[in-house]
Amino acid sequence: MSQLGADHHSRGLERDPSDMVQLLTPEGERVEHPDFSWHGTEDDLRRMYRDMVIARRYDLEGTALQRHGELGLWPPLQGQEAAQVGASHALNDRDYIFPTYREHAVALHRGVDPADMLALWRGTTMGVWDTKGTGFFQYGIVIGSQTLHATGYAMGMQLDGMVGNPDPDHNGAVLAFHGDGASSQGDVNEAYVFAASYNSPVVFFCQNNQWAISEPISRQTRIPLYQRAQGFGFPGIRVDGNDVLAVNAVTAWAMERARQGQGPAFIEAFTYRMGAHTTSDDPSKYRLAEETEHWRLKDPIERLRVHLTRNGLIDDDWLHALEQEADEFGASVRAACHGLTNPDLEQIFAQTYADITPPLVAQRAEHVAWVSSFEGGK
Numbered sequence: 001m002s003q004l005g006a007d008h009h010s011r012g013l014e015r016d017p018s019d020m021v022q023l024l025t026p027e028g029e030r031v032e033h034p035d036f037s038w039h040g041t042e043d044d045l046r047r048m049y050r051d052m053v054i055a056r057r058y059d060l061e062g063t064a065l066q067r068h069g070e071l072g073l074w075p076p077l078q079g080q081e082a083a084q085v086g087a088s089h090a091l092n093d094r095d096y097i098f099p100t101y102r103e104h105a106v107a108l109h110r111g112v113d114p115a116d117m118l119a120l121w122r123g124t125t126m127g128v129w130d131t132k133g134t135g136f137f138q139y140g141i142v143i144g145s146q147t148l149h150a151t152g153y154a155m156g157m158q159l160d161g162m163v164g165n166p167d168p169d170h171n172g173a174v175l176a177f178h179g180d181g182a183s184s185q186g187d188v189n190e191a192y193v194f195a196a197s198y199n200s201p202v203v204f205f206c207q208n209n210q211w212a213i214s215e216p217i218s219r220q221t222r223i224p225l226y227q228r229a230q231g232f233g234f235p236g237i238r239v240d241g242n243d244v245l246a247v248n249a250v251t252a253w254a255m256e257r258a259r260q261g262q263g264p265a266f267i268e269a270f271t272y273r274m275g276a277h278t279t280s281d282d283p284s285k286y287r288l289a290e291e292t293e294h295w296r297l298k299d300p301i302e303r304l305r306v307h308l309t310r311n312g313l314i315d316d317d318w319l320h321a322l323e324q325e326a327d328e329f330g331a332s333v334r335a336a337c338h339g340l341t342n343p344d345l346e347q348i349f350a351q352t353y354a355d356i357t358p359p360l361v362a363q364r365a366e367h368v369a370w371v372s373s374f375e376g377g378k
């Protein structure tokens with residue numbers, strides 16, 4: 001096979017790998033798996049559906065706001081709602097999350113202020129939200145770096161006695177998100193080694209959307225990503241990333257064993273992002289239309305909607321009320337974005353060190369004098 005042919009073969013056209021945990025088919029039918037089952041309630045199902053719909057709306061608003069010139073950049077998540085919501089719903093309040101730059105659904109579920117996230121992409125904040133209160137660390141743009149932070153944080157939780165405690169209300173673990181492309185980074189592989197060596201309570205959650213911008217998964221690995229975990233010494237599981245039930249069940253299992261002191265795990269959520277990498281990207285330059293169409297039929301929200309409707313767990317009135325909630329939420333997101341104010345640039349000097357240094361004091365004075373030399377002084 002030519003080089004081009006070999007690439008083309010594995011460019012996101014891999015269909016339904018058989019070694020993948022699935023509990024809800026793309027047609028919305030429940031199926032059983034020998035190792036994993038889902039034990040939630042009907043309310044849990046409705047809540048996860050609602051969170052996926054709200055996350056998609058947030059994402060669409062983010063994309064539109066960028067197109068209107070209100071944001072500098074936006075990384076869309078459309079297609080990854082089940083991976084994110086399923087994972088987030090498997091966490092407890094003590095668990096801590098290290099995201100990439102795209103886990104908007106997880107952020108919303110953890111209570112991050114939607115406006116704070118917009119401010120980051122508008123460039124009017126240094127990216128500070130309530131990381132302690134939400135258990136959701138700041139977004140990181142340096143690919144893979146968060147996995148080392150996550151592993152270090154998990155080692156700290158171990159030292160603080162938050163792992164393997166007989167009282168289950170005491171334990172916590174870390175969920176570290178990264179992408180398929182990130183799995184090739186040195187930082188990420190070092191994080192795997194540290195996590196394994198110290199048996200740290202960290203679960204690596206890889207959203208394999210089969211692309212790292214324009215690089216196909218065939219450039220990152222010659223074996224399914226989840227199989228790599230074995231080489232590092234911890235379990236790896238591939239889950240249907242568009243199946244919120246399977247993602248939730250597998251993440252709950254991995255997090256609980258980490259909390260109990262059984263060490264790290266690797267989850268490969270096999271999925272596909274329908275839109276662009278970011279609003280600066282044009283995937284039509286490198287992805288086939290057939291591929292995107294194929295994955296559209298596996299829409300994570302649609303399959304749960306079909307399941308809920310068919311089983312009488314929601315009806316038209318319920319869906320209508322949710323649509324209204326999403327509309328109101330969308331309007332509030334737009335208003336919050338329009339209400340963001342430009343920061344005082346002096347703040348940049350204050351946020352570099354805990355105690356501002358004499359050279360920075362001088363630079364700040366120079367900067368303030370320069371800014372005030374303009375009409376309006378801004």
Ligand SMILES: Cc1ncc(C[n+]2csc(CCOP(=O)(O)OP(=O)(O)O)c2C)c(N)n1
Nearest residue numbers: 141142143178179180181182209211212213
């Ligand atoms: C260290 C580093 N190298 C390169 C980049 C540029 N970059 C931004 S996103 C990206 C691709 C990441 O792909 P993947 O890990 O699969 O994440 P995805 O966005 O597909 O979820 C690259 C190369 C970066 N931000 N950081």
Ligand SMILES: [Mg+2]
Nearest residue numbers: 179180211212
């Ligand atoms: Mg990717």
